[in-house]
Amino acid sequence: MDAALGLRSRHALVFAAPRGFANEFYALAVDAYVRDAGRHGRPCTAPLGVHVDWLAEDGAIRRALMLDGERDRLITADWERPFAPDCVQFVCLGAREQTLHRELSARFRCPQVNPYPASAVADDKAATLARWRGRGLATPASLRVEAGATAAARSFAEDFPEVVVKPNGATEGEGVVYLALRQPGAVRRLESGQDLENPLDNWLLKRSADGFFALKETV
Numbered sequence: 727m728d729a730a731l732g733l734r735s736r737h738a739l740v741f742a743a744p745r746g747f748a749n750e751f752y753a754l755a756v757d758a759y760v761r762d763a764g765r766h767g768r769p770c771t772a773p774l775g776v777h778v779d780w781l782a783e784d785g786a787i788r789r790a791l792m793l794d795g796e797r798d799r800l801i802t803a804d805w806e807r808p809f810a811p812d813c814v815q816f817v818c819l820g821a822r823e824q825t826l827h828r829e830l831s832a833r834f835r836c837p838q839v840n841p842y843p844a845s846a847v848a849d850d851k852a853a854t855l856a857r858w859r860g861r862g863l864a865t866p867a868s869l870r871v872e873a874g875a876t877a878a879a880r881s882f883a884e885d886f887p888e889v890v891v892k893p894n895g896a897t898e899g900e901g902v903v904y905l906a907l908r909q910p911g912a913v914r915r916l917e918s919g920q921d922l923e924n925p926l927d928n929w930l931l932k933r934s935a936d937g938f939f940a941l942k943e944t945v
Contacts, residue, residue, distance in 0.1 A: 735771045738787060738811035740830060742778045743820035748791070750817065751775040752800060755793035757833035769795065774811065778830070782808045785833045824849060851930045852893050866934040870894055879931060888934035895928065904934060 739754070741747045753772040762770045775791030782788055786808030794801050814834050819826045824846070831842035852870040859865055869882040883889050883905070892902045908922050 736787075736809070736812045737771060738774045738776045738790070738814045740776050740778060740781070740816050740933060741818040742822070742826055743818045744777070745818075747775065747818045748800060751791060752793070755800075756795075759793060763795075765930055769827055775800075776811075778826070781833075783833075784810075785814075786810050786833075811836055813837045813839065816842075816845075836864060849895055851892065863887040866933040871929045882931050886933045890932045890934045892930050892932070893928070894930045 736830050737758075739751055755775075758771045758773050759769060773793065774787060776787050776789070780787065780789035787805065787810070788808045789802065789804045791803055792803055793799075811834075813836055815838070816827050816830055819830075825844060828842045831838060845870065852868065855865050855868055867882075867886070869878065871879045888904065890902065890904055912937070
């Protein structure tokens with residue numbers, strides 16, 4: 727697979743959690759292959775799926791997942807001489823997403839699609855929602871709840887039949903709880919933090935707009 731070294735752009739998608747990555751990578755790799763075929767008549771971009779364990783200390787690539795476009799399959803290639811990517815993107819980083827993202831972003835000197843400093847802004851969910859609203863995007867009603875603001879949480883929750891409670895700064899779906907306020911004691915559990923990993927402290931409450939409990943009751 728040394729031909730990949732001579733392509734115009736070697737785009738590394740660095741990942742740590744393998745579950746589901748192959749599906750995401752395959753779609754991106756096929757898109758790049760079809761685009762190059764239509765525009766240039768040949769491959770010009772090499773999307774490379776690179777597990778964090780396949781990187782050298784300086785970020786050079788020792789091993790990668792690639793698309794074999796002629797046979798329409800994914801293959802794994804190894805290189806005796808590690809090489810630097812032309813650009814990099816961080817995806818599927820797992821439970822240590824924020825810490826690992828910061829460490830990896832500091833390791834690479836090439837252009838990054840989602841460098842940690844810019845991506846970290848989105849880890850503040852309340853701030854992200856505020857920015858979206860400022861751009862005119864419709865978002866579910868929400869409230870950031872800090873320590874001791876149980877009255878505000880109760881007032882917000884009583885306005886909606888179902889709410890989603892999630893840590894304002896966590897990621898990867900950690901600590902997300904659905905509450906149906908019509909359930910006995912639901913508001914009391916919300917205030918006490920009974921269903922949460924920690925008492926209410928820098929959490930985000932959002933109106934649940936997908937009818938989670940209503941759907942569950944029909945199954």
